[in-house]
Structures are given as structure tokens and as C-alpha cells.
Amino acid sequence: MGVIHKFKGKDGGFDWEGISCETYVGDATKREVISQRDGANNFAIRYFEVAPGGYTSLDSHPHDHAVIVVRGKGAVLLGTEKHEINYGDAIYIPPLEIHQFENNSDEPLGFICVIPTKK
Amino acid sequence: MGVIHKFKGKDGGFDWEGISCETYVGDATKREVISQRDGANNFAIRYFEVAPGGYTSLDSHPHDHAVIVVRGKGAVLLGTEKHEINYGDAIYIPPLEIHQFENNSDEPLGFICVIPTKK
Numbered sequence: 001m002g003v004i005h006k007f008k009g010k011d012g013g014f015d016w017e018g019i020s021c022e023t024y025v026g027d028a029t030k031r032e033v034i035s036q037r038d039g040a041n042n043f044a045i046r047y048f049e050v051a052p053g054g055y056t057s058l059d060s061h062p063h064d065h066a067v068i069v070v071r072g073k074g075a076v077l078l079g080t081e082k083h084e085i086n087y088g089d090a091i092y093i094p095p096l097e098i099h100q101f102e103n104n105s106d107e108p109l110g111f112i113c114v115i116p117t118k119k
Numbered sequence: 120m121g122v123i124h125k126f127k128g129k130d131g132g133f134d135w136e137g138i139s140c141e142t143y144v145g146d147a148t149k150r151e152v153i154s155q156r157d158g159a160n161n162f163a164i165r166y167f168e169v170a171p172g173g174y175t176s177l178d179s180h181p182h183d184h185a186v187i188v189v190r191g192k193g194a195v196l197l198g199t200e201k202h203e204i205n206y207g208d209a210i211y212i213p214p215l216e217i218h219q220f221e222n223n224s225d226e227p228l229g230f231i232c233v234i235p236t237k238k
Binding site for chain 1: 120121122123124125126128133135152153157158159160161162164182183185187188189195197198202204205206207208209210211212213216218231233235
């Protein structure tokens with residue numbers, strides 16, 4: 001049966017009823033918006049938020065992911081190149097590409113991130 | 120190599136450089152934001168927009184999908200129940216569930232929709 005997670009974000013913030021906010025790295029939080037808990041066995045949607053001046057970890061892994069910026073702005077390292085990113089930008093990161101998100105602004109940077117589910 | 124689709128939406132609208140706007144059904148448009156064209160072989164992210172008073176088609180199919188409302192508000196039919204949906208709400212629709220989106224408001228209803236890629 002379908003599942004609806006009601007949004008409860010305020011003042012530009014992102015938050016959903018029943019979805020916990022986890023620390024991802026020191027500067028960033030993660031919310032598992034759609035996951036295997038909902039019965040989703042093919043993909044997951046997470047919401048990450050990076051504090052001003054913060055970074056996500058420098059990553060390279062076998063799964064790909066896609067990101068859409070939904071709050072603020074910042075930069076993303078893809079391989080050896082850093083790119084400025086703004087509200088609404090959509091980013092595809094293929095398997096094994098080195099990547100890192102950076103909040104170089106003074107407001108929170110928030111993005112939706114889709115990954116295939118591990119099987 | 121990673122791909123960035125720069126956002127070019129204005130006045131609350133959603134649009135991306137190089138992403139075409141297709142008619143999905145009479146009342147709705149579709150943009151393939153992240154797709155196999157980008158190298159994404161596990162999932163796709165689409166943006167749908169439904170005009171005021173419009174509907175998506177009444178669907179039931181083997182693939183699941185997940186939706187996040189990013190513009191306006193409306194309603195979704197899940198099975199036999201209709202639910203009001205608003206900005207930020209996240210909806211998981213499992214395989215074969217009957218579903219239909221409706222824009223019962225007087226502003227555009229826009230949502231991001233993730234599906235597994237057909238293999």
C-alpha cells in the first residue's frame with residue numbers, strides 16, 4: 001500500500017513526520033525520506049543538509065547517485081573539478097567518481113539524493 | 120564523468136538547461152531530469168507538472184515510484200483512497216498500486232518522480 005510522509009518543514013527547512021534526522025558527518029545531517037522501510041526495494045531518497053562552511057565526506061563508491069539541490073547553494077567536487085551549485089541544479093554522479101559537497105555559503109545547503117538500493 | 124543540469128526555472132517554475140519539456144498527458148508535462156542519457160542505469164528522476172484542474176493518467180504498472188511535491192498542492196489517489204498532498208510531501212507508490220495525481224488547486228502542481236530504470 002502506498003505511503004505518504006507529510007512534510008513539516010518550516011522557514012525554508014526540510015523535515016517530515018516520522019522521519020528522523022541523523023548525523024551523517026560532523027557538518028551534515030541525513031533524513032531517509034523514502035527507503036526499504038516503505039517497501040522501496042529499488043532505490044532510496046534521502047535528504048542531506050550541510051551547515052554553512054561544512055562538507056560531506058570525500059567519497060568514491062560503486063553505487064551511483066543523483067542529487068537535486070532544494071535549499072541554498074554551494075559547490076560539488078566531481079573528480080578533480082569543483083562546480084558551483086545552486087537551487088534546482090540536478091547532478092548525476094556515476095559509480096566510482098570521487099565527489100564531495102561543500103557549503104561555501106552562509107545559509108544551509110540542502111539536497112535530495114537518490115541511490116539504488118543495495119540488494 | 121559527472122553531469123550537472125543547471126536549473127533555469129523562474130517565478131516558481133521548474134526548468135533545466137538542455138532538458139526538454141514533453142507533453143505527458145493533456146493536462147501534464149514531463150521533464151527527464153536524470154536519465155539513461157546521463158549514464159544513469161539504475162533509476163531516473165523526472166519532473167512532472169500538472170495544470171490547475173488537471174490530472175495525470177490513472178495508472179497501475181509493475182514498477183514502483185516515489186514522488187516529492189516541489190510546487191503547489193493537489194491530491195493523489197492511492198488504491199481507492201484520495202489524499203491531499205502539499206509542498207514537500209513524499210509519497211511511495213508500490214508496484215501495481217492504482218494511482219493518479221490531481222491538481223485541485225489554482226496554481227501548478229509540480230513533483231519530482233523517481234522510478235527504477237527498465238533493464
